[in-house]
Amino acid sequence: MSDRSGTPEPGRLARWAAADVVDCDVQITVPSVEHLAPYLDQRWRDYMSESGVRSIDPAQYPKGSPLSARPGAVPEQGPPGSNLDLIRAQVLDHWQLKYAVVNCGFEISAIHNDDWALAMASAVNDWQAAQWLDPEPRLRASIVVPAQNPDYAAKEIDRIGDHPGFVQVLLPVRAEAPLGKRRYWPIYAAAERHGLAVGIYAGGVSGNPVTPVGWPSYYLEDYVGLTQAFQAQVVSLVSEGVFAKFPGLRVVLIEGGFTWLPALMWRFDKNWKGLRREVPWVSREPSSVIRDHIRLTTQPLDEPAEPRQLVETIEQLGCDDMLLFATDYPHWQFDDDEGVLPSGLSPELERAILATNAIATYRF
Amino acid sequence: MSDRSGTPEPGRLARWAAADVVDCDVQITVPSVEHLAPYLDQRWRDYMSESGVRSIDPAQYPKGSPLSARPGAVPEQGPPGSNLDLIRAQVLDHWQLKYAVVNCGFEISAIHNDDWALAMASAVNDWQAAQWLDPEPRLRASIVVPAQNPDYAAKEIDRIGDHPGFVQVLLPVRAEAPLGKRRYWPIYAAAERHGLAVGIYAGGVSGNPVTPVGWPSYYLEDYVGLTQAFQAQVVSLVSEGVFAKFPGLRVVLIEGGFTWLPALMWRFDKNWKGLRREVPWVSREPSSVIRDHIRLTTQPLDEPAEPRQLVETIEQLGCDDMLLFATDYPHWQFDDDEGVLPSGLSPELERAILATNAIATYRF
Numbered sequence: 001m002s003d004r005s006g007t008p009e010p011g012r013l014a015r016w017a018a019a020d021v022v023d024c025d026v027q028i029t030v031p032s033v034e035h036l037a038p039y040l041d042q043r044w045r046d047y048m049s050e051s052g053v054r055s056i057d058p059a060q061y062p063k064g065s066p067l068s069a070r071p072g073a074v075p076e077q078g079p080p081g082s083n084l085d086l087i088r089a090q091v092l093d094h095w096q097l098k099y100a101v102v103n104c105g106f107e108i109s110a111i112h113n114d115d116w117a118l119a120m121a122s123a124v125n126d127w128q129a130a131q132w133l134d135p136e137p138r139l140r141a142s143i144v145v146p147a148q149n150p151d152y153a154a155k156e157i158d159r160i161g162d163h164p165g166f167v168q169v170l171l172p173v174r175a176e177a178p179l180g181k182r183r184y185w186p187i188y189a190a191a192e193r194h195g196l197a198v199g200i201y202a203g204g205v206s207g208n209p210v211t212p213v214g215w216p217s218y219y220l221e222d223y224v225g226l227t228q229a230f231q232a233q234v235v236s237l238v239s240e241g242v243f244a245k246f247p248g249l250r251v252v253l254i255e256g257g258f259t260w261l262p263a264l265m266w267r268f269d270k271n272w273k274g275l276r277r278e279v280p281w282v283s284r285e286p287s288s289v290i291r292d293h294i295r296l297t298t299q300p301l302d303e304p305a306e307p308r309q310l311v312e313t314i315e316q317l318g319c320d321d322m323l324l325f326a327t328d329y330p331h332w333q334f335d336d337d338e339g340v341l342p343s344g345l346s347p348e349l350e351r352a353i354l355a356t357n358a359i360a361t362y363r364f
Numbered sequence: 365m366s367d368r369s370g371t372p373e374p375g376r377l378a379r380w381a382a383a384d385v386v387d388c389d390v391q392i393t394v395p396s397v398e399h400l401a402p403y404l405d406q407r408w409r410d411y412m413s414e415s416g417v418r419s420i421d422p423a424q425y426p427k428g429s430p431l432s433a434r435p436g437a438v439p440e441q442g443p444p445g446s447n448l449d450l451i452r453a454q455v456l457d458h459w460q461l462k463y464a465v466v467n468c469g470f471e472i473s474a475i476h477n478d479d480w481a482l483a484m485a486s487a488v489n490d491w492q493a494a495q496w497l498d499p500e501p502r503l504r505a506s507i508v509v510p511a512q513n514p515d516y517a518a519k520e521i522d523r524i525g526d527h528p529g530f531v532q533v534l535l536p537v538r539a540e541a542p543l544g545k546r547r548y549w550p551i552y553a554a555a556e557r558h559g560l561a562v563g564i565y566a567g568g569v570s571g572n573p574v575t576p577v578g579w580p581s582y583y584l585e586d587y588v589g590l591t592q593a594f595q596a597q598v599v600s601l602v603s604e605g606v607f608a609k610f611p612g613l614r615v616v617l618i619e620g621g622f623t624w625l626p627a628l629m630w631r632f633d634k635n636w637k638g639l640r641r642e643v644p645w646v647s648r649e650p651s652s653v654i655r656d657h658i659r660l661t662t663q664p665l666d667e668p669a670e671p672r673q674l675v676e677t678i679e680q681l682g683c684d685d686m687l688l689f690a691t692d693y694p695h696w697q698f699d700d701d702e703g704v705l706p707s708g709l710s711p712e713l714e715r716a717i718l719a720t721n722a723i724a725t726y727r728f
Contacts, residue, residue: 177578178585206577211596212589214541214572220639221542221599224632225576228592232575235588240581259630263623263677267666268588275584302631304680312676313627316668 019351020098022358025254025297025326026091028102028132030124031078039123039130044116056110056120070332080330084136091329092138098355099364101140101167102132103201103254108146109172110205117146118156125160133165140362142170142199150183154190161194167362168197172204173229173256180233180240188246195363197295200233202226202255227302230256231264234294238268241281243293250361251294255328258296259304262316265290291319295361297326298353299340311344323353324361383715384462386722389618389661389690390455392466392496394488395442403487403494408480420474420484434696444694448500455693456502462719463728465504465531466496467565467618472510473536474569481510482520489524497529504726506534506563514547518554525558531726532561536568537593537620544597544604552610559727561659564597566590566619591666594620595628598658602632605645607657614725615658619692622660623668626680629654655683659725661690662717663704675708687717688725 030036033053037045047053073090075083091100106124111117124144132139143166145153157169169191171179179200191198209215210222210229230253243249265287272279272286282289304310314323327340334340341350394400397417401409411417437454439447455464470488475481488508496503507530509517521533533555535543543564555562573579574586574593594617607613629651636643636650646653668674678687691704698704705714 173577175577178575178580179577181581208576208578209572210576211542211600212572212574212576212593213537213539213543213570213596213600216542216596216600216603217545218603218639218642220635220642221596221603223639224599224628224635225596227627227631228595229576231592232577232580232585232589235585236575236577236580239585257627257631259627260624262668262673263591263621263627263666264588266623266668267591267621270664270666271584271588275582275587278582278584300634302627302634304626304630309626309676309680312673312680316673316676 019355021095021325021354023091023095023097023100023327023329024252024324024358025299026087026100026102026329027081027331028087028104028128029079029081030104030106030127031082036120036123036127039126040119044119047116056107069330073330073332084132087329088136091327092136095327097138099138099140099358101142101362102128103142103170103199104128104144105201105203106144107172107203107205108144109148109175111146114146114149114152117148118152121146121156122159125156125166129160129163129165133163139165140167140364141165142168143196144170145187147171147175147184147187150186154186157187157190157194157196161190161196166196167364168199168252170199170201172206173200173202173226173233174204174206174208174210176206176208178232178236178240180236180238180242182240185242185245188242188249192246192248197250197252197361199252199254200230200256227257227260231260234264234290235268238282238286238289239279241279243289244281244283249293252324252361253294253296254326255297255300257300257302258298258317258323259302259310259313261290261296262313265318287318291322295322295324295357297324297328299326299328299334300331301334301342303342307343310342314342314345314349320349320352321357321360324358325354384719385459385689386719386726387455387459387461387464387691387693388616388688388722389663390451390464390466390693391445391695392451392468392492393443393445394468394470394491395446400484400487400491403490404483408483411480420471433694437694437696448496451693452500455691456500459691461502463502463504463722465506465726466492467506467534467563468492468508469565469567470508471536471567471569472508473512473539475510478510478513478516481512482516485510485520486523489520489530493524493527493529497527503529504531504728505529506532507560508534509551511535511548511551512540514550518550521551521554521558521560525554525560530560531728532563532616534563534565536570537564537566537590537597538568538570538572538574540570540572542596542600542604544600544602544606546604549606549609552606552613556610556612561614561616561725563616563618564594564620591621591624595624598628598654599632602646602650602653603643605643607653608645608647613657616688616725617658617660618690619661619664621664621666622662622681622687623666623674623677625654625660626677629682651682655686659686659688659721661688661692663690663692663698664695665698665706667706671707674706678706678709678713684713684716685721685724688722689718
């Protein structure tokens with residue numbers, strides 16, 4: 001551990017320069033809906049101005065919380081994660097990255113008009129291409145889609161999916177339905193067609209109660225409960241046979257942690273043995289399907305007080321291929337640069353997490 | 365491990381005789397609604413016969429599945445778990461038990477008429493007292509309540525809560541709302557008044573989608589997802605301040621596993637640090653509140669292939685007081701008698717799980 005108040009000590013960070021590190025989750029933000037105007041038809045510009053749409057921000061993690069943005073991450077103009085120069089300095093240069101995958105959590109899922117949702121998703125993607133990918137070759141981006149209408153989502157993936165800067169299709173974990181359901185398969189077919197991964201991120205406003213037992217009272221419950229939504233999506237994707245149908249598909253769970261996964265795999269394997277006749281396309285242990293197809297970003301990290309227990313939990317994943325390095329910038333969930341990765345990992349595993357797992361997952 | 369086909373080898377089981385073992389989850393079943401008739405007013409007997417009510421069984425775990433009942437657990441008449449003599453032979457005598465806590469998962473939560481729900485809950489409780497507690501002094505039971513109407517639930521607890529055979533109030537994990545919510549507090553006040561624990565069991569039919577992302581397709585998803593419901597209930601109970609208001613309350617999670625708890629505690633502690641101003645009554649780390657107030661039964665056990673990892677996970681609970689021995693009879697989730705408990709535990713922890721934790725939790 002480095003001195004928390006000062007510069008990181010040499011050590012792991014110094015070794016990273018040679019490792020072609022990939023940051024698999026940098027969160028970028030559309031500064032305001034006006035910034036999308038150049039990428040929208042006149043119809044939708046008129047619609048938004050006549051309707052007085054100023055934002056579709058669902059106001060998730062309290063903006064005043066220290067975890068929302070690390071010190072210094074707020075640009076002079078606009079919200080954190082909206083300024084390319086700052087991201088160059090604080091992410092790409094600071095971590096000496098080969099690539100960073102940017103994810104724009106624009107809440108298309110909050111728009112109930114399918115045509116408008118598609119127009120806004122396309123605008124966000126064109127904005128990402130023009131404002132981020134074109135000027136900065138170290139960046140890669142995720143395609144935002146109207147997941148509520150999978151045919152429209154597939155249309156948007158077909159429209160922009162061959163742009164070399166896009167490496168992933170982004171779906172919200174709080175979707176309208178479990179993401180394995182057949183209605184979503186056109187999205188996976190389109191992702192496979194264009195060699196894209198599918199990223200599931202910690203967002204979405206579906207209307208479903210955010211816990212499996214109804215609406216809770218506090219944002220704390222919503223936020224802690226995000227991992228329950230990720231668990232449900234993993235179980236759905238495997239149970240529905242998505243990976244049997246799309247054997248090349250890689251799904252990345254973004255900003256959802258990973259320490260919950262070993263216990264889920266144990267339970268899922270056991271119950272599959274008792275109930276597998278219900279899902280005949282799941283022809284091997286669910287944990288084995290998960291290890292082949294599911295990847296998880298490392299931050300935010302739900303860390304135990306005892307670092308040894310985190311290493312145990314990572315070993316319980318049963319495979320070195322699953323974790324992808326991520327800073328979760330501009331969120332601030334670790335104390336210092338060294339804290340971005342668990343300590344006590346073998347150099348081989350560290351290198352897999354920092355670079356090779358991402359290279360196997362994304363098309364760079 | 366014993367030979368799976370034969371009698372358990374001497375060893376742990378032989379040592380248990382001196383340990384005053386308590387089985388904290390034996391599941392009993394009302395053979396049919398007709399058996400409740402003697403405990404119902406004429407009004408409700410007429411109502412049920414006029415309406416042609418034959419069962420309110422929600423048909424959960426497929427009855428034909430080998431996990432639903434171990435071989436030999438089906439009585440000559442009636443469903444598994446409905447015959448006292450068989451439970452004497454296969455549970456009380458077989459495991460040389462000091463006590464067994466029986467839980468009757470009668471789905472009161474499926475009844476939408478509050479008055480009828482209360483009448484049925486009272487009938488089930490009177491049936492438990494007459495048919496199980498009175499003839500067998502080694503049994504203790506759980507009070508069934510209409511959780512959908514907490515005032516009625518409290519009334520029923522006050523009616524029967526001082527019967528020395530009842531040690532617990534039973535609530536379904538799939539409740540209508542997160543169980544920490546203030547509307548449920550009359551139930552906790554009543555439990556505290558009568559010195560009863562509150563047990564949350566793997567059941568309930570609330571109408572909420574059974575995952576936090578909507579209705580899944582398969583029972584496999586529902587069943588694997590039960591632990592997500594337990595997670596949400598733990599987060600709710602702590603976040604709402606139930607244990608600050610009722611400092612003597614013990615909550616037992618029944619048939620929900622426990623391997624998911626360490627990761628949840630890590631996440632909950634971390635997020636509480638960022639969001640604690642929302643829940644000022646949670647004045648210490650959630651994990652510390654959980655360790656003081658939450659207990660979990662040991663079967664069914666979501667076991668890893670590698671026994672060492674289970675021991676690691678139990679250590680990650682951070683306290684020896686939390687696990688309560690349970691056979692989950694008549695369900696059948698372990699291969700042989702030795703398999704009912706994890707191997708590799710210290711003798712002290714084994715004794716705590718088998719006996720002393722239950723004695724500290726329940727009023728015997």
